[in-house]
Amino acid sequence: MADTDKLPVGDHLVDKMQRRRRLAEIVSPLPDYPRIITVSNQKGGVGKTTTTVNLAAALARRGANVLVIDLDPQGNASTALGVPHRPEITSIYDVLLGDDDIPDAIQPTSDHENLWCVPSTINLAGAEIELVSLVAREQRLRTALNDFLESSERRFHYVFIDCPPSLGLLTVNAFVAADEVLIPIQTEYYALEGLSQLLGNIELIQKHLNPTLRISTILLTMYDSRTKLSQEVAGEVRNHFPDQVLTSVIPRSVRISEAPSYGQTVHAYDAPSIGALAYLEAAAEMADRGARKAASTDSDEDGKA
């Protein structure tokens, strides 16, 4: 990938045009089964929510039906998707702790006709404590989501779960409900701090609660190619996780950070921007990797038969 920040303006535009053209030529395969992806990193402010909503919106624009579950009491994903999430609205809190099901809480988004959201409300702030005394407290999201996906007339291709910056019961519910973990890593100092704790927790979940969970994707965010630090951190992460890190990186971009205050994804807010392009590229790469993985799993199974 070109180091766009170092290019003169003219070259920058040409590079962007070429990347757009390349993207337009790629058809993103749709998965046969819904890919359920938990977006997690217990470090705060690394781009979990930004990645959740913009990747989800990018995949919707590439033809997939996508559901975002906002599992963070802060409700930032609901805000960025322009979905109402006042305390009285039926939300993921009522699904996890009340008698409501996902169809009672799901809302269309103004962002794209293929994109839906189950919002979070501030009520979820008490959920970590309220969940403790419940039966099957780690499985509640999984049960609700499986019931929904099995009974829904619409076929969903992707479900993204946006997690809070902690490793409590809400995040455990997300890990148990998912097949894949996507870890956004901010390309800054201390980027890898706390990562071993996250990996340890994922291992525990694999051992005790969800053996099929895997870290499928790592996305480098807020990348600034002008700084040596960004390059060094990116290199270090790629060395540690050569198979998981996407080639696409998300640049630090004012347009990306402005979009949520308008209740929009970057695609709705500024479709021609470099930030929107980067998320579309990352989405295409994820779709492609998923299809390759499915194909290699199929051929492994054929080999065994």
Ligand SMILES: Nc1ncnc2c1ncn2[C@@H]1O[C@H](COP(=O)(O)OP(=O)(O)OP(=O)(O)O)[C@@H](O)[C@H]1O
């Ligand atoms: N690529 C980017 N360029 C510029 N700003 C960004 C980028 N990605 C995220 N931000 C900004 O960084 C801040 C943190 O991002 P975000 O809310 O997505 O992180 P988070 O990991 O979800 O945070 P939390 O841990 O609080 O849930 C936000 O203000 C967001 O707008």
Ligand SMILES: [Mg+2]
């Ligand atoms: Mg967040």
